[in-house]
Amino acid sequence: MQILFFPFLLLSAVFTQQVQSVVKPGSFLTPTTNSSWPSPSGLYAFGFYKQGSGYAVGIFLAGISQKTVVWTADRDKPPVPADFKLNFTRDGKLVLQSAQGVDQTRLASFPGGASSASMLDTGNFVLLNSTNQTVWQSFDYPTDTFLPTQNLSHGQVLYSSLSDTNKSTGLFRLLMQEDGWLSLYPAGTPYAPLEYGYWGAGLSGQKKNDVVLQLEDDGHLYLLNGAHAIIANMTSAGNPIKGVVYRLTIDPDGMLRLYSYDTNQNGNWTVTWSAPDNKCYPKGLCGFNGYCALNDLEVICKCLPEFESVNVEDRSSGCQRNFTAESCESDRYTMEPVLNTVWENDNYSIIISTTQDNCGEACLQDCNCEAALFKDGVCTKQRLPLRFGRRDQSDTTVTLIKVGTSTTIVDRNLPKETKKELRLDILIVSVSLLAFALVVLVISGIAVYRNRVWSYKVIANHGNTVLGEDVAPKSFTYAQLEKVTGGFKEELGRGAFGTVYKGAICVGF
Ligand SMILES: *[C@@H]1O[C@H](CO)[C@@H](O)[C@H](O)[C@H]1NC(C)=O
Ligand SMILES: *[C@@H]1O[C@H](CO)[C@@H](O)[C@H](O)[C@H]1NC(C)=O
Ligand SMILES: *[C@@H]1O[C@H](CO)[C@@H](O)[C@H](O)[C@H]1NC(C)=O
Ligand SMILES: *[C@@H]1O[C@H](CO)[C@@H](O)[C@H](O)[C@H]1NC(C)=O
Ligand SMILES: *[C@@H]1O[C@H](CO)[C@@H](O)[C@H](O)[C@H]1NC(C)=O
Ligand SMILES: *[C@@H]1O[C@H](CO)[C@@H](O)[C@H](O)[C@H]1NC(C)=O
Ligand SMILES: *[C@@H]1O[C@H](CO)[C@@H](O)[C@H](O)[C@H]1NC(C)=O
Ligand SMILES: *[C@@H]1O[C@H](CO)[C@@H](O)[C@H](O)[C@H]1NC(C)=O
Ligand SMILES: *[C@@H]1O[C@H](CO)[C@@H](O)[C@H](O)[C@H]1NC(C)=O
Ligand SMILES: *[C@@H]1O[C@H](CO)[C@@H](O)[C@H](O)[C@H]1NC(C)=O
Secondary structure, three states, X not given: OOOOOOOHHHHHHHOOOOOOOEXXXXXXXXXXXXXXXXXXXXXXXXXXXXXXXXXXXXXXXXXXXXXXXXXXXXXXXXXXXXXXXXXXXXXXXXXXEOOOOOOEEEOOOOOOOOOEEEEOOOOOEEEEOOOOOEEEEHHHOOOOEEOOOOOEOOOOEEEEEOOOOOOOEXXXXXXXXXXXXXXXXXXXXXXXXXXXXXXXEOOOOOOOOOOEEEEOOOOOEEEXXXXXXXXXXXXXOOOOOOOEEEEEEEXXXXXXXXXXXXXXXXXXXXXXXXXXXXXXOOOOOOOOOEEEEXXXXXXXXXXXXXXEEOOOOOHHHOEEEOEOOOOOOHHHEEEEEEEOEEOOOOOOEEEOOXXXXXXXXXXXXXXXXXXXXXXXXXXXXXXXXXXXEEEOOOOOOEEEEEEEOOOOOOEOOOOHHHHHHOOHHHHHHHHHHHHHHHHHOOOHHHHHHHHHHHHHHHHHHHOOOOOOOOOOOOOOOHHHHHHHHOOOOOOOOOOOOOOOOOOOOOOOO
């Protein structure tokens, strides 16, 4: 990483000093030489940092050994190569330029130009006009991290990053709601706290748009209303300790964590506080058809029976069936139970006062039913994909999954020899059959004849009426299911903020 390194001695001396390191128009940065503009103490720096095979522009803690990125410009744009420049142009615009100057991106958007720029010791990068007033500040455009003296007010959001090394927008968000509640949600869900939220803090009955999240230099994290009353404390107040820095980050795993770092000890970030209580609460962590379980307090993602990971490298990609379902005759399937798991209950049919056996039977008899949730005599029929799954030993829900009996299951990975037997002539026959299906409605007699030829060919070739994936249409692929169900529902417009939190201060749900 090409980051300027400043001695630790400097840090403790300058923490409270309001020195400004002023950057004038006409200055520029490159990824490899003069790559950043430091804050007066050297604790923070604004500039290029290494990201993947290229460079990104952002703000990072430069004065400590654990260089930590707290803000990224255009986080979803690909990294740039080493010959790019960050140009603070003479007319006061902050522009990312390619070597030839063809590609240009304005990093900070505000009318007119700035007269100076400054990386402050708070971690805020500001652009000032000729009367030294702030025309743009990075604190107004948070990414995944919130720092002391920053404000998070109504409608403002932090989005988690994809991973510790990839700062693109990830799967979770922290929202300061109009109703004064601070909440965690999966990205891309409507603002409906009871259905989608997985943690919240606040106090009901606040004025609309009145509450702000604050973090003090001593690590005190709280919600403040317009009348300057603290309505909820997430952490307690203490005396600020010189050289200890704090940051609040929504991590890639959906957990909100307050970290501290003692610059005097040159150690590690320590988690001071975190929410929610359980690492499996972040909804969607294990993707579709997967559920979260804890093993020694660490998250593991599991698949439903006869499902397998879509991508073992990425647990949030979820799980898909490891067989292709054929038709929906009930004798081809059985229901397999999974105990103590909870899911989003997106049922389309409810049967009350029933038994687990009858619940399974009802699903088997219903072509649209692919799973059922049974609890306390209530059976709810579900379609795939199931989502927001999590093991909960205290919950008696039985998840019943429709799985193929042995005669219907077709292995997707047929041995090579068997695959070869599905010769080209079968393919031709099947294609022509498909074309013929249209004519079937008109000339049913011919269709019957062709069908007989078809069955004969298949049986003659492998003595089996079931086709492998080479020729058979896959009836239940993951992608199709996702399309049919619309995947994650689109976000609703702002203004639909939930106001249905129950209870008083700091309720986790
Ligand atoms: C870095 O920038 C300063 C002025 O801002 C200049 O004096 C110095 O030569 C530059 N260093 C390199 C290696 O380009
Ligand atoms: C980050 O992840 C996104 C989405 O997978 C990908 O497009 C991008 O190239 C990644 N960036 C880096 C630096 O690896
Ligand atoms: C910065 O941008 C201006 C205007 O596009 C250009 O004239 C100038 O040469 C650039 N500076 C550098 C160092 O590339
Ligand atoms: C703006 O700030 C700089 C340095 O902080 C100072 O030199 C300058 O006089 C200030 N300008 C105005 C108009 O206050
Ligand atoms: C500087 O910015 C402030 C706040 O945006 C604005 O009120 C003021 O008029 C600006 N001053 C100049 C000289 O543009
Ligand atoms: C935070 O809000 C307070 C009160 O509205 C304001 O005085 C302060 O300038 C804000 N801080 C930042 C960094 O915008
Ligand atoms: C929050 O903490 C502050 C400082 O410790 C204390 O004065 C205040 O009473 C607390 N407020 C609530 C609502 O717990
Ligand atoms: C910091 O933490 C990492 C793992 O989290 C560990 O490998 C490393 O030894 C720690 N460093 C110090 C100085 O404690
Ligand atoms: C599907 O996976 C299950 C384990 O989850 C395994 O028992 C079963 O044999 C697999 N079926 C096929 C057809 O690969
Ligand atoms: C059925 O699903 C709806 C949402 O689609 C949910 O509100 C309701 O609670 C579910 N019913 C039961 C019995 O779980």
